[in-house]
Amino acid sequence: MNDSFADLHTHTTASDGTQPPADNVRLAAEAGLAAVAITDHDTVSGVAEAVAAGAKYGVQVVAGVEISTVAGGQDIHVLGYGLNIEDEMFLSRLEELRETRERRNELILAKLAELGMPLTMTEVKAETATLKRGDDTIGRPHIAAAMQRRGYVATVSEAFDRFLAKGAAAYASVPRIAPETAIAWIREAGGAPVLAHPGLYDDDELVERLAGQGLAGIEAFHADHSPDEERKYAELAGRCGLLVTAGSDFHGFRDGVPFHAPLGSKRVSAAIIQQLMERRGRDSQ
Structure with a gap:
């Protein structure tokens, strides 16, 4: 697996993607990937379908989630990998987050x-x-x-x-949990928390602070990062002893064009998956 690759950030129709979970797995296979993570917003409901498709297409599927949080008035997203998707407390917490989204x-x-x-x-x-x-x-x-x-x-x-979009005429926000809380929830559900696309936050001080709050890694390679940002966050991860991950943030196709980026366009060695699993929280023990 050291010579194979994974895209660790993709969305499906379980949240705001346009493709069913099985399609993401098929696209991963077509892109030559060994593994793909399903990381829908505040839900793990698409994981089971993807896992079944993984067996069909010969692609490893990583159970994931992307949790929406807020710090300093800024949306901060925390990815979780290798979770127990049947953990009742975690599922209850995700339901609360979806209710918050409904109010928004x-x-x-x-x-x-x-x-x-x-x-x-x-x-x-x-x-x-x-x-x-x-x-x-x-x-x-x-x-x-x-x-x-x-x-x-x-x-x-x-x-x-x-x-x-943020700042636009109909944008609305509601109180959300802090990123530290999401990190703790992911670890309590047996997962490995990773800070998503830090280059979008324009707050490197926050990124460095969160790096010491139980993170397993930083998503340095992302479709919305510049090459300079990718180098910067890979170096930050190294200084903090954290893993470096990569993800396309694929959301399917809108008006016939991949959004945010084609699945597999940002990839990392699939060997990182085992390293993430070794840094999971207590319920994985």
Whole structure:
């Protein structure tokens, strides 16, 4: 496995991706990957389907999650790998996070209505026709798709740029847990926590502080990082004794184009997976 590669950050229809979990595994196989992680937002509901597909395509599937947190008014995402996806406490905590996301969605719809673009939650949920599980996550991409269907915007990208991105007209935020809490939850569920795409936070002091809070690694190689940022965070990981991971942050296809990046476009040696498993939290022992 030392000569093979893994993409450790991908999303599916279980959250805000456009492809079913099995499709991500198929795409990983087509990209020549040995392994792929399913890291949906605040849910692990797509993992089982992906694991079954992994057996079919000969691809190792890493059970993962991406937890949404806030620090200093900034969204901070923490990835978890090798979790016990049947841990009842962890599943309950993820459900609480999804309920928080639902409150945020309702605030966004209220703002859109004030802007003359009314949408109902029923319309938003109609954009999730591929969802099959009750613990899938509904988020801004589904709202954006409903806006496009209504003709309020021409594309999903326009919906984000003009209305849904941070600082845009219909953006809304609600209280979220701190990243330290997410790190602790992941470890308590037997997983290895990794800080996602640190270059997006514009807060290296926070990154360095979190590096000492139980992290197993830093996602230095990411589709939204510049080469300089990739080098910087790989070096930071080395100084802190943390593993270096990589992920495309693939969210499927929007308007026929891969979003954020093609699956497998950011990859790391699959040997890192075993190293992550060796740094998991207490429930893995």
